[in-house]
Amino acid sequence: MAEVAASPAASAVRDSRALRFSKMHGAGNDVVVVDLRDGLVSLDAMLCRALGDRHTGVGCDQILTIEPPRSANAVASYRIWNSDGSLARQCGNGARCVAAWLLRDGTASGDAFDVDSPVDTHHVTRLADGRFRIAMGVPRFAPADVPMSGFEHAQDEYVLSHDDRAFAFGAVSMGNPHAVLEVADVASAPVETAGPLLQSLPVFPDSANIGFAQVESRQRVRLRVYERGAGETLACGSGACAAAAVLMKRGRVDRDVTIALPGGELQIAWPDDDAPITMAGPAAFVFEGEWLA
Numbered sequence: 001m002a003e004v005a006a007s008p009a010a011s012a013v014r015d016s017r018a019l020r021f022s023k024m025h026g027a028g029n030d031v032v033v034v035d036l037r038d039g040l041v042s043l044d045a046m047l048c049r050a051l052g053d054r055h056t057g058v059g060c061d062q063i064l065t066i067e068p069p070r071s072a073n074a075v076a077s078y079r080i081w082n083s084d085g086s087l088a089r090q091c092g093n094g095a096r097c098v099a100a101w102l103l104r105d106g107t108a109s110g111d112a113f114d115v116d117s118p119v120d121t122h123h124v125t126r127l128a129d130g131r132f133r134i135a136m137g138v139p140r141f142a143p144a145d146v147p148m149s150g151f152e153h154a155q156d157e158y159v160l161s162h163d164d165r166a167f168a169f170g171a172v173s174m175g176n177p178h179a180v181l182e183v184a185d186v187a188s189a190p191v192e193t194a195g196p197l198l199q200s201l202p203v204f205p206d207s208a209n210i211g212f213a214q215v216e217s218r219q220r221v222r223l224r225v226y227e228r229g230a231g232e233t234l235a236c237g238s239g240a241c242a243a244a245a246v247l248m249k250r251g252r253v254d255r256d257v258t259i260a261l262p263g264g265e266l267q268i269a270w271p272d273d274d275a276p277i278t279m280a281g282p283a284a285f286v287f288e289g290e291w292l293a
């Protein structure tokens with residue numbers, strides 16, 4: 001009798017249980033949240049690509065897994081997969097979704113708690129209006145931290161030429177790599193072409209999330225981000241922090257600024273260079289599901 005091979009994407013779901021998930025979004029950056037704490041389910045790159053597929057899967061920009069805490073004070077930890085199956089180390093919108101998920105689940109309680117991401121322990125505050133504020137860590141500008149190759153010292157602006165085109169950008173690590181280009185009009189910025197081009201340049205050995213920022217005033221910036229592993233998203237929380245940090249360092253905007261993304265607004269505050277930058281914004285549940293594929 002011929003053997004029927006299990007779908008490779010389903011192979012990571014052990015014990016024949018369906019994989020339960022929550023579909024959520026933060027300012028339009030949509031995520032699938034999966035609780036791995038019972039040890040019955042594990043994810044791999046193939047399953048994450050299948051979940052992330054917008055035609056044959058759930059469809060999302062990132063997949064976040066709830067796991068046991070790694071630090072003494074945290075209630076839980078999470079890992080981050082991009083929809084192309086690559087692992088990421090920071091996800092601002094995802095952090096707010098995880099915070100809302102942990103509160104609904106009863107793992108967290110009250111208006112303040114800590115949660116571990118792959119890069120840091122983040123302090124979470126639930127605000128009176130229902131938004132979540134996350135301490136996103138201290139932005140790091142050293143080229144080795146981004147990482148960027150070919151530069152030894154941090155610069156406010158780097159200029160690179162490629163095929164007779166010059167790109168001027170700031171670069172910063174928010175735990176994940178970001179480049180930020182200032183543009184006159186974000187609506188007509190070449191996000192879909194310059195985004196992947198810049199990501200592929202050898203200066204970014206781990207690729208990078210590429211932000212296009214239009215300064216409207218000292219209190220408000222419009223931003224679009226071409227993300228590593230997901231393409232252009234409706235919002236990127238770490239990208240909003242990166243854009244704010246680059247523009248604050250240059251003195252272009254105030255230390256408390258609204259970042260308006262296609263999917264919604266985030267409030268970014270960075271009181272001084274040695275303090276963690278904070279991001280405040282929404283987190284929403286969309287639906288609950290079982291993955292059967």
Ligand SMILES: N[C@@H](CCC[C@H](N)C(=O)O)C(=O)O
Nearest residue numbers: 088091092093176236237238
């Ligand atoms: N959407 C996220 C960032 C997700 C990870 C990123 N694509 C990477 O690979 O570094 C956010 O809200 O920060």
